[in-house]
Amino acid sequence: MAKFQRKIAVTGLGLVTPVGNDVDSTWSALLAGKSGAAPISNFDASGFSTTFGAEVKGFDPESAIPNRKLLKFASKSHRFALAAAAQALADAGIAPTEADSHRWGLAVGAGMLSVDYEDLRVVHRHAAADGNFNADGLMDPAFPGNPLAFCRWQANAGQALLTKQFGIRGYASSVHTACASGGQAIGTALKVMRRGQCDRMLAGGFDSMLNPLGISGFCLLGALSTDNDNPTGASRPFDLTRNGFVLGEGAGFLVLEDWHAAVARGAKIYAELAGDGNSLSAYRITDSPPDGNGPIQAIRQALGDAGITAGEVDYVNAHGTSTQMNDRSECAALKAVFADRIGEVRVSSTKSSMGHLIAAAGAVEAAVCCLAIRDGVAPVNANYGTPDPDCDVNLVLGEPGKGKIRAALSNSLGFGGSNSSLVFRNPEEVSA
Amino acid sequence: MSDPRDPIVFTGSGIVCGAGGSVAEVWEKLSSGETAVRIFTQFDPTKWPVQVASEVLLSDRELVSDRKLHKTISRTDMFGIYASEQALANSGLPAHRDALPEADQAAWNDRTGLVVGTGGGNYKSNYDFLPLMTEAEASPDGALPHFGRELGNLVTPMWLLRNLPNNVLCHVGIRGQYKGTNACITNQCSSGILAVAEAAFLIENGEGDRLAAVGHDSPFEPEMVYYYHKLGLMSGAAPRPFDALRDGTVFGEGSAALVLEKESEAIARGAPILGEFLGFGCCNEATGIVDLADDGNGVSRAIEEALGNAGISKSDVDLICAHGNGNRASDLTEGLGIQRVFGSAIPQVTAFKWCYGHLIAASGIADLVMTLEAMKRGVVPAIATLGELDPAMGSLPVSRGTSVSAGAIALVLCRGFGGMNVAMLVRGR
Numbered sequence: 001m002a003k004f005q006r007k008i009a010v011t012g013l014g015l016v017t018p019v020g021n022d023v024d025s026t027w028s029a030l031l032a033g034k035s036g037a038a039p040i041s042n043f044d045a046s047g048f049s050t051t052f053g054a055e056v057k058g059f060d061p062e063s064a065i066p067n068r069k070l071l072k073f074a075s076k077s078h079r080f081a082l083a084a085a086a087q088a089l090a091d092a093g094i095a096p097t098e099a100d101s102h103r104w105g106l107a108v109g110a111g112m113l114s115v116d117y118e119d120l121r122v123v124h125r126h127a128a129a130d131g132n133f134n135a136d137g138l139m140d141p142a143f144p145g146n147p148l149a150f151c152r153w154q155a156n157a158g159q160a161l162l163t164k165q166f167g168i169r170g171y172a173s174s175v176h177t178a179c180a181s182g183g184q185a186i187g188t189a190l191k192v193m194r195r196g197q198c199d200r201m202l203a204g205g206f207d208s209m210l211n212p213l214g215i216s217g218f219c220l221l222g223a224l225s226t227d228n229d230n231p232t233g234a235s236r237p238f239d240l241t242r243n244g245f246v247l248g249e250g251a252g253f254l255v256l257e258d259w260h261a262a263v264a265r266g267a268k269i270y271a272e273l274a275g276d277g278n279s280l281s282a283y284r285i286t287d288s289p290p291d292g293n294g295p296i297q298a299i300r301q302a303l304g305d306a307g308i309t310a311g312e313v314d315y316v317n318a319h320g321t322s323t324q325m326n327d328r329s330e331c332a333a334l335k336a337v338f339a340d341r342i343g344e345v346r347v348s349s350t351k352s353s354m355g356h357l358i359a360a361a362g363a364v365e366a367a368v369c370c371l372a373i374r375d376g377v378a379p380v381n382a383n384y385g386t387p388d389p390d391c392d393v394n395l396v397l398g399e400p401g402k403g404k405i406r407a408a409l410s411n412s413l414g415f416g417g418s419n420s421s422l423v424f425r426n427p428e429e430v431s432a
Numbered sequence: 433m434s435d436p437r438d439p440i441v442f443t444g445s446g447i448v449c450g451a452g453g454s455v456a457e458v459w460e461k462l463s464s465g466e467t468a469v470r471i472f473t474q475f476d477p478t479k480w481p482v483q484v485a486s487e488v489l490l491s492d493r494e495l496v497s498d499r500k501l502h503k504t505i506s507r508t509d510m511f512g513i514y515a516s517e518q519a520l521a522n523s524g525l526p527a528h529r530d531a532l533p534e535a536d537q538a539a540w541n542d543r544t545g546l547v548v549g550t551g552g553g554n555y556k557s558n559y560d561f562l563p564l565m566t567e568a569e570a571s572p573d574g575a576l577p578h579f580g581r582e583l584g585n586l587v588t589p590m591w592l593l594r595n596l597p598n599n600v601l602c603h604v605g606i607r608g609q610y611k612g613t614n615a616c617i618t619n620q621c622s623s624g625i626l627a628v629a630e631a632a633f634l635i636e637n638g639e640g641d642r643l644a645a646v647g648h649d650s651p652f653e654p655e656m657v658y659y660y661h662k663l664g665l666m667s668g669a670a671p672r673p674f675d676a677l678r679d680g681t682v683f684g685e686g687s688a689a690l691v692l693e694k695e696s697e698a699i700a701r702g703a704p705i706l707g708e709f710l711g712f713g714c715c716n717e718a719t720g721i722v723d724l725a726d727d728g729n730g731v732s733r734a735i736e737e738a739l740g741n742a743g744i745s746k747s748d749v750d751l752i753c754a755h756g757n758g759n760r761a762s763d764l765t766e767g768l769g770i771q772r773v774f775g776s777a778i779p780q781v782t783a784f785k786w787c788y789g790h791l792i793a794a795s796g797i798a799d800l801v802m803t804l805e806a807m808k809r810g811v812v813p814a815i816a817t818l819g820e821l822d823p824a825m826g827s828l829p830v831s832r833g834t835s836v837s838a839g840a841i842a843l844v845l846c847r848g849f850g851g852m853n854v855a856m857l858v859r860g861r
Contacts, residue, residue: 003637047580073721099808102715102733104679110618112597113553117576120558123655124565131563133556135475135654150722152661155552155793156620160721160850169733172716172852173626176552176597176618184615188630195633197714197737213558216583217592280546280614285504285593297542297611301639415593416602418614 002305004194009262010270012092012255012426013367014084014204018054018248018354020062022087027371030350031400033382035232036353037246043117043212049364050224053210053274054248054355056080071333075152078161079112080251080360081206085162088202091166092255092267096167096200102213105171107199109181109188110158111359112260117212119149158206158266170198176359179319180278181205182252183362183412187276189256199261206254207364215247223323235356236383237320237349238327238391248355252364259430270370274407275306281417288325288413291332298419299409303423306423308407310338313345313423315378315401315408317365320349321356328412331391346403348396352382362412362420369408369424376404440632441695442707442858444644444803446515447493449686450486459805462787465816466758469670469682469789475654482666485652486684486789490514503561505599508551511794512600512648514787516546517607519689520644526608528701545612546639547631548601549623551649551793555656557595560587560729573618599646611642618793621848622714623647624688625796625856631692641697648687649793657683663722669789671758673783673815674767674830676822681757684789688798707804710841710857711742718850724765730853731769735843741771749779749857750836750839751812753803756783757846762847767825769853770845779843781816782806786817796846796854799845807838807860811834 013023018036020026029036031079036054045051061071064083074082089095096104120159122144129135137143151157156174162174171192175184182205189203209215218224227234227246254273262269279301281294289295319330327349333340348382357364372378378401406429412420447454451461451468456594460502463467468486477483488495488511491504495510505513520526529540564586571578588594596602598616605611613634624647631645649660660666660683667680690706698705715737717730724730739746755766770778784799806812814831821830840861846854 002639018731041741044574044576045580045757047577048583049580070720101718106716112595113559115555120561121565121569123555124562124569128559128562130567133559133562136479138654138658139479145658145662147659147662154620154721154849155618155623156848156850156852157721163716163718163851164720167718169716169718169730171621171714172850173617173622173714174552174619175615176550177601177614177616178596178598188615190639191630191633195637197741212579213561216561216580216587219583219597220587220589220591221593222589232627267665278615279542279612280611282541282602282605282609282611284606285596285599285602294611301613305639306447338730402507414598416596416598417605418598418601426632 006194007259008190008193008273009259010254010256010273010370011258011262011267012088013370014087015364015367016059016080016084017250018056021059030353032377033353035353037231037234038082039231048215049219050226051228052381054246055210056250070161072148073151074161077206077208078158081162081328084204084251085202085253088253088255093341101167101169103170103199104168105192105201106159106163106168106218107185107203108159108174109185109359109363110174110176111207113153113155114209114214114292119193141250142426160205177418178414178416179358179361180412180414180418180420181359183422184278186254186363186366186422187278187420190273190276193256199258201256202253203256203349204251205360206251207357208249208361210247210249218247235322235352237352237381238323238388238395239384240386240388242322242324244323246355248357250357250364251360252367254367271373271427272430274425275302275423277301277305277421279419281419283417285416288329290329292329292336294417295330295333295413295419299333302421302423304352311341312404312407313409315372315411316345316347317369318347318349319411319413320351322351328390330411331393343394345394346378346396346401347393348379348381350379365410366422368412369410373405373408373424373426377402438696439696440635440692442690442706442804443693443698443703444519444691445521445706445804447688447798447801448488448511448514449791449798450684451788453490454800458802460667462784462802462813463811465814467670467787475822482657482661482668484669484682488686495835497537503534504593506557506594508648508658509599512646515687515689516604516646517642519691523691524703525642525691539611541611542755543612543641544610545614545643546601546604546610547627547643547645549617549627549647549793549855550597551651552597552618553595554650554653556653560591567812578649580745600646601821612689620850620851621792622846622854623793625846625854628690628797633711635692642693644689645689646689647794647797649791650685651792652683652685665759667758670817671786672762672817673756673758673786674822674825674828675818676820678758678760678763681759682789684791685790687794688801690801701807703861707807707861708859710859711738713737713741715853722849724761728765730851731766732772733774734853740858742857746774748841749843751842752779752781753799753842753844754781754783755845757785762815764824767828771826778829780812780829780831782812783815786815800844803842803844804860807842810837812838
């Protein structure tokens with residue numbers, strides 16, 4: 001029996017995603033299985049092996065975050081984070097005050113540091129015109145080093161901007177386990193709250209790698225779908241013909257509160273954040289274990305941590321990246337955990353609509369699980385056409401899957417074999 | 433917070449930094465007052481306003497003997513793997529596991545975890561794109577289209593993997609088959625010390641039976657020196673924490689690691705016990721990326737939180753290992769925070785960055801490793817570079833000699849960008 005038993009409620013959600021810049025628009029797009037993928041518009045991607053992605057559209061940072069001074073320090077992904085966090089706090093109807101700010105905490109899944117192409121060009125021009133870096137070029141008085149860019153580039157710059165903007169003065173941390181980062185951040189927040197270090201927390205993830213250097217890493221690795229003539233159909237998790245993921249961007253945030261405090265103030269409770277599990281596959285850096293060994297332990301830990309059995313899970317928001325290996329490995333894990341109930345548990349990967357939001361994915365998908373529980377409906381696994389015998393799970397196809405969700409499981413499985421699973425419980429199932 | 437009937441203990445430590453490749457080597461430098469801050473060699477210092485750092489002198493082969501791995505990891509990862517595996521070996525855990533019946537080893541591995549704190553990335557990694565950029569800039573069909581088209585011909589397919597922030601977590605896991613609960617913290621300076629705290633709580637809550645906590649970083653690189661200097665944060669010599677004339681910090685690089693488990697398990701397998709985790713506090717100042725609160729309130733709140741978490745009183749603290757990075761504002765506000773908590777009864781204060789520089793993400797855990805060593809030996813190293821104590825520090829009892837007893841309980845402080853303040857309390861053994 002775990003020592004720390006405090007019950008934690010989700011009372012606010014905020015989303016900025018490729019299919020919508022708030023919770024309502026994102027949720028309705030996911031229920032309809034609408035794709036956010038399109039040819040990349042923010043830079044000339046015509047030469048890259050993948051020329052499309054799932055970009056956030058029509059996002060206006062200044063109307064979302066009326067703090068121009070702070071925005072100067074904010075990269076694109078930080079702006080998504082500030083906007084989604086503001087939405088989540090507004091949705092929860094509560095925010096840190098002078099009196100309780102030290103009991104508020106923050107845990108974020110932050111993206112990999114990727115320098116802007118234009119910033120690297122400046123270094124190139126002054127210190128590496130011939131292609132070889134020469135440090136003395138930075139000492140050239142003409143080198144226009146930009147301390148603002150340096151600040152934006154700090155590993156915890158997002159954490160710093162969020163704590164400042166919202167006046168959070170308790171525990172704060174940034175985590176990064178590649179594609180599992182968002183899930184791990186929410187798991188971290190759960191642990192911090194359970195041990196009594198904070199009473200309320202903002203937890204989420206943010207990322208934007210849809211820039212020349214960001215997308216380069218994935219192109220080099222051959223991880224992205226190259227269906228350049230069919231962006232909207234490219235992300236097809238669990239389909240036999242899947243051929244890589246679609247790179248997305250955005251942010252998702254949850255407001256977490258002590259359950260009893262939330263009930264006492266009459267807060268709307270989406271779900272109980274009931275359990276967190278994480279494991280290392282300790283297999284290979286890029287490959288997923290074909291038998292699901294690794295993800296299995298994370299899922300079982302999360303269920304055990306939530307104090308429920310596999311029999312109570314009605315919906316799985318899969319990691320489902322649409323790569324051959326991930327989807328096969330994840331299905332093997334689901335089949336091992338759910339055994340003869342595998343045909344009853346609704347499964348979908350919302351990456352089929354939103355693409356893969358990398359460090360934000362787990363946080364956005366955690367919010368999706370909360371919405372699914374609230375409405376008793378599972379979003380669709382879009383773009384599915386050809387069955388894969390290795391992925392014969394009960395996918396939500398065509399129409400959203402209606403029916404009460406007692407508990408939902410969200411998986412995030414990262415490069416390097418970091419696996420994170422979260423369990424959310426329907427408030428009706430939670431005894432106070 | 434640690435249950436006094438079966439506390440969380442440290443059973444192995446490891447370190448690599450400019451001052452050496454083992455706890456004993458670093459202790460030798462630290463206790464003899466010898467700084468490992470030197471003229472740097474990784475690039476030509478001649479034209480630079482800052483010419484010193486504390487570089488790791490071990491070769492890649494000495495750090496990680498498997499040469500195949502060198503292609504898929506970066507310098508900071510080598511430090512992390514080296515220190516982690518040193519700490520694990522010192523704890524005797526791998527040998528203990530290998531002696532278990534084979535049928536029990538998988539379950540043991542599932543209960544053995546890792547928490548890593550890392551800098552999260554560096555500028556240098558992007559220099560792999562520079563030759564391609566030279567070609568692209570000269571291309572008649574536009575720089576970016578050329579860049580995209582020729583990417584695979586001029587940049588290694590391993591580029592992304594080499595730069596994954598969670599590499600140490602994954603490679604130590606793969607090499608040792610540790611498959612349990614884990615995390616990778618990328619919170620700048622506070623990453624490594626946060627890793628220790630999270631590992632302790634994971635054991636306390638029963639989520640894992642034994643964990644290695646690791647911090648690693650390689651902040652020393654030209655662009656980092658350039659920007660830290662531009663922001664007025666760099667000294668031209670070994671840092672002088674709390675000195676009236678202190679003028680900045682100096683980069684180190686490296687890694688430190690600790691193995692944590694329950695005392696009962698450590699005793700059962702006859703493991704060495706280096707110390708005990710007592711409690712932890714973490715407070716943000718909400719001041720943005722690089723600014724500090726003028727009054728050091730984050731420091732004092734973190735100390736108070738740690739004392740409460742440990743269930744001890746401030747008079748129980750015998751020794752403070754300060755963050756003491758040598759920056760004017762940071763040391764001043766740290767001193768104010770310490771004074772606010774301890775009033776006129778301040779325990780002995782020391783700091784170690786004068787010796788091995790600022791390891792950024794690994795700094796707090798390196799200080800913790802060396803504090804545990806000081807407690808074990810019953811000796812507090814002096815701040816060897818200290819000349820005249822800054823009068824603004826009041827009566828801060830800063831360590832000047834190396835002969836004073838360390839006592840039983842130490843407080844380790846770690847501060848960082850993003851308004852971070854972490855305080856950790858440990859009992860020496």
